[in-house]
Amino acid sequence: MPLWPVYTGAPAPHDGITRLPPPPPWRAFDGEPVLDPPEKDADAPDSPDRAHRATTYQATEETVQLVNAALYLRRPLLVTGPPGTGKSSLAYAVARELGLGPVLRWNITSRSTLHDGLYTYDPLSRLYAARHATGRPDAPAAATGIEDHLRLGPLGTALLPYARPRALLIDEIDKSDLDLPNDLLHVLEEGQYEIPELVRAARDVPGGRSEVLIDGTDQRVPVERGRVRCRAFPFVVLTSNGEREFPPAFLRRCVSLRLRQPDDAHLAEIVRAHLGEPDAYAQQLIRRFLSRVGSGELATDQLLNAIYLARSSGLGADSLDGLAEQLMPYLGRSPQPDAF
Ligand SMILES: Nc1ncnc2c1ncn2[C@@H]1O[C@H](COP(=O)(O)OP(=O)(O)OP(=O)(O)O)[C@@H](O)[C@H]1O
Ligand SMILES: [Mg+2]
Numbered sequence: 199m200p201l202w203p204v205y206t207g208a209p210a211p212h213d214g215i216t217r218l219p220p221p222p223p224w225r226a227f228d229g230e231p232v233l234d235p236p237e238k239d240a241d242a243p244d245s246p247d248r249a250h251r252a253t254t255y256q257a258t259e260e261t262v263q264l265v266n267a268a269l270y271l272r273r274p275l276l277v278t279g280p281p282g283t284g285k286s287s288l289a290y291a292v293a294r295e296l297g298l299g300p301v302l303r304w305n306i307t308s309r310s311t312l313h314d315g316l317y318t319y320d321p322l323s324r325l326y327a328a329r330h331a332t333g334r335p336d337a338p339a340a341a342t343g344i345e346d347h348l349r350l351g352p353l354g355t356a357l358l359p360y361a362r363p364r365a366l367l368i369d370e371i372d373k374s375d376l377d378l379p380n381d382l383l384h385v386l387e388e389g390q391y392e393i394p395e396l397v398r399a400a401r402d403v404p405g406g407r408s409e410v411l412i413d414g415t416d417q418r419v420p421v422e423r424g425r426v427r428c429r430a431f432p433f434v435v436l437t438s439n440g441e442r443e444f445p446p447a448f449l450r451r452c453v454s455l456r457l458r459q460p461d462d463a464h465l466a467e468i469v470r471a472h473l474g475e476p477d478a479y480a481q482q483l484i485r486r487f488l489s490r491v492g493s494g495e496l497a498t499d500q501l502l503n504a505i506y507l508a509r510s511s512g513l514g515a516d517s518l519d520g521l522a523e524q525l526m527p528y529l530g531r532s533p534q535p536d537a538f
Contacts, residue, residue, distance in 0.1 A: 202266040205292055207257035215296040215362055218269060221431065225272035227389045229359030229427030231420055236299030236364060248290050248301070254471040255284065255291030256464065261455060265292055268453040269363070272431035274386055276371075276449070278438045279457030282497020285437040286369055292433060293365035301365045302352035302432075306374045312381040315353035315368075316391050318413070323347050344399050345421075349413035353382075356432035357389060358419055363430040372438040379448045387451060389428040396424030459491045460498065472502050473509065480505045483522060490526075500526045 204214045220226070257265075265288070268275035277285045293301045304315050327346065350358070356366035371379065385391050393410075400406035406423040436452065438444075460468060465484055469476045476484060487501045504522045513521065 202262060204269055205262060205265045205295060207262045207291075208295060209253055209255075211295055211297050213297065215298065221272045225389075225431060227272075227359075227428045227431060229357075229390070229429045231359065231422070232429055233358055233360045233419060235297075235360060235362045249294075250472075251287040252290035252294035254468075255287050256467045256471055257288070257291065258464065261288065261457070264453055264455040269433060271453065274368075274434035274436055274452045276436045276438065276444075276452040276454045277457060278454070280459060280497070281439060282499050283457040283459060284498070285435075285439075285457060286367060289365055289367040289433075289435040292435075296433075298363055298365040298433060301367050302356050303367045303369060304352040305369050306371050306378070308373055308375055310374055310378060312353075312378065312385065315351045315382075316385070317348055317350050317354045317393055317410075319344070319348045319393075319395055321347070343408070344395050345408040345410045345418075348393070348395065349411050350419070351413055353385070354391065354426065355412050356434065357385070357391065357426055357428045359427060359429035360432075361430060364432045366432045366434045368434065368436045370439060371436045372440040372442040379444050383445075383448050383451055386434065389431055391426055393421065393424045393426070396421060398424070400424050462488060465498070465501070468498060469502065469505060473505055476505070477509075479508050479515065479518065483508070486522075487526065496526055 202214075203217045206212075206214065265275060267273075277288060279285055289301050289303075293299065304310075352366055353368070356364045358364075368382070371382075396408050396410070399408070400423045408421050408424070409418040410421050411418055462484070465488065466476060466481075469480060469484065473480075483501060483504055487496060490496055504525045507521055507525070508518050511518070511521070
């Protein structure tokens with residue numbers, strides 16, 4: 199396979215993102231004012247578990263190809279596959295290798311709406327702040343700025359006009375209600391959104407500029423006339439576990455990557471990356487895992503847990519076998535139904 203100059207699947211960070219060619223003309227965005235790239239991981243390290251996921255990720259050739267296709271085409275990457283095949287971890291690995299800064303993560307539930315992903319606005323806290331500031335219970339809410347009570351969500355932040363792409367993980371999109379994929383499609387297609395509360399308020403502010411907080415940080419970013427438009431289209435990973443069918447229009451606008459259960463060699467690489475060279479017992483667990491993994495009920499993290507315990511517990515092989523069966527219930531035998 200020829201080496202892609204951008205994402206390579208290598209563990210060491212590099213500046214390949216600077217070699218990303220210009221977007222196709224139909225995916226070129228020109229949002230302003232241009233924002234500096236987010237801090238690099240070296241300055242703002244992710245939490246240790248996220249950093250571990252990122253540094254240990256073993257990408258297949260197909261994964262490398264399709265991540266690059268999504269980056270070049272400025273399209274979201276829809277990653278599907280069985281549990282534990284590394285769908286969520288991929289976003290962290292790409293962000294780390296390419297220095298895209300901390301991953302913005304949006305965990306989807308059946309109650310998630312597009313609005314939650316873009317921003318939240320709390321008019322009651324604004325009213326309360328206005329009354330508190332003036333000491334008058336009947337003070338109008340306009341006495342304090344809207345932007346103090348508004349927070350940009352993960353999707354809203356990813357679409358800010360950053361000079362280089364942010365990484366956005368929209369995790370478990372299959373859990374959403376039926377409307378969310380189509381709503382998302384629209385915003386990701388346009389690369390922009392409006393904050394109506396700020397559009398209205400901008401009429402009274404000279405220059406129409408507000409300074410809005412990014413949720414979970416102390417960082418404020420300028421938003422002009424309540425409109426946000428991206429510049430570098432973000433690297434968006436959407437993950438899905440289930441067999442859910444997405445609308446054809448949605449699928450057409452994503453680059454789709456289907457992850458499969460790792461084969462023998464890939465699994466050994468994964469174990470090596472997380473826990474070092476597999477010893478004889480770990481190799482035996484890997485073989486047993488592979489012989490049962492087709493059932494769809496075993497995930498790589500169960501194997502990693504079993505090998506980790508085998509290494510660290512100091513127990514003999516007999517006890518370890520029992521423990522492995524507990525951790526990977528489908529490995530040794532079918533689980534027994536609970537006795538009542
Ligand atoms: N290709 C891989 N390289 C290294 N580690 C991997 C790989 N695939 C999975 N893992 C490890 O397996 C565990 C599960 O990975 P992850 O949570 O990314 O899977 P997932 O597909 O998102 O699972 P789920 O469907 O449950 O959300 C993590 O500890 C991860 O580090
Ligand atoms: Mg996941």
